[in-house]
Amino acid sequence: MSETVQTFEKIEDIEIRLLLEALFHRYHYDFRSYAMSSVRRRLRQAREQLGFPTISAMQERALHDPAMLPQLLRYLTVQVSEMFRDPTYFRAVREKVVPHLKTYPSLKVWIAGCSAGEELYSFVILFREEGLEDRTLFYATDINPEALAQAEAGVYDIDRIRLFTENHRLSGGRTSLSDYYHTGYNRCVFDKSLRRNVVFSDHSLVTDQVFGEMHLVSCRNVMIYFDRALQDRAIGLFRDALPRNGFLGLGAKETLRFSAHEGSFRAFVREEKIYQRTDP
The missing domain is CATH 3.40.50.150 (Vaccinia Virus protein VP39)
Structure with a gap:
């Protein structure tokens, strides 16, 4: 893994932790103890599909626009199931x-x-x-x-x-x-x-x-x-x-x-x- 990629991922992890803190303090939804690998994957998907250049930009929108919360919850909560699964x-x-x-x-x-x-x-x-x-x-x-x-x-x-x-x-x-x-x-x-x-x-x-x-x-x-x-x-x-x-x-x-x-x-x-x- 190149030094550039490592730096990007370190910055991204900081952005993710700040976003999770923002969701907790602004809306009282606490995802801070969720497995980081899962949260990272889901927030990357949210950033790409919602059209944000960075997770920090997504955090800014979430802090100032309550309508953003339901959109993030769709990514951060697991909604995959079926009747009589297993x-x-x-x-x-x-x-x-x-x-x-x-x-x-x-x-x-x-x-x-x-x-x-x-x-x-x-x-x-x-x-x-x-x-x-x-x-x-x-x-x-x-x-x-x-x-x-x-x-x-x-x-x-x-x-x-x-x-x-x-x-x-x-x-x-x-x-x-x-x-x-x-x-x-x-x-x-x-x-x-x-x-x-x-x-x-x-x-x-x-x-x-x-x-x-x-x-x-x-x-x-x-x-x-x-x-x-x-x-x-x-x-x-x-x-x-x-x-x-x-x-x-x-x-x-x-x-x-x-x-x-x-x-x-x-x-x-x-x-x-x-x-x-x-x-x-």
């Missing part, structure tokens, strides 16, 4: 976790980092098929207001339905996914009855605290973008939200290994990254 995870929840949940008269489920709602609707449909929906309150949280609005709308491109349907089948679905949506204008709209027991709320794993006791927390493919300290903070929040024997589900590339809270859990379905809290 179907074996949902099959494990259906076959191994649900029998335990059926012993409770009422349930609370937290979908942390719900993005545009695909995972939320997957869980609601699964719980309806297993006879648990009526006794369950679902909390769908994210830091991106636009993502929450999309999740609450429950509208997706129709060309995604084939994948959603196949994932649902592989997850052990007991009905047809088409029972839960209608189509029109190249969109599919999921039935509003799926949202009757859902609370949508802004919540940051970086700065906010636990807001209630949950029987199941699912936070998948979110912590891979955090540094180690922030991962520990998030896992600590999930630990505090779960009672003894409560369940935590993570993404395929996430783990509790090396976490300060690892001793509070046991691997319940190790291959699917489903854990159960064991300490009092």
Whole structure:
């Protein structure tokens, strides 16, 4: 790597850290503990696609124009998901976790980092098929207001339905996914009855605290973008939200290994990254 390139990258890293500080102090969105490699990649993409010569120029606009914030959030928050993503995870929840949940008269489920709602609707449909929906309150949280609005709308491109349907089948679905949506204008709209027991709320794993006791927390493919300290903070929040024997589900590339809270859990379905809290 040439000295010129090294100098450019050092300057760029300074610009990125200043931008993250600006977002925190101006708008109270804290991305300072996100993995630098991911943030760098996303902000470079934002700079190029939004037409700014430098990240410093993007920072200046963000400080003085609040309309810039939603545009940056689209790049800095992860909005890539699908219904019943990793179907074996949902099959494990259906076959191994649900029998335990059926012993409770009422349930609370937290979908942390719900993005545009695909995972939320997957869980609601699964719980309806297993006879648990009526006794369950679902909390769908994210830091991106636009993502929450999309999740609450429950509208997706129709060309995604084939994948959603196949994932649902592989997850052990007991009905047809088409029972839960209608189509029109190249969109599919999921039935509003799926949202009757859902609370949508802004919540940051970086700065906010636990807001209630949950029987199941699912936070998948979110912590891979955090540094180690922030991962520990998030896992600590999930630990505090779960009672003894409560369940935590993570993404395929996430783990509790090396976490300060690892001793509070046991691997319940190790291959699917489903854990159960064991300490009092």
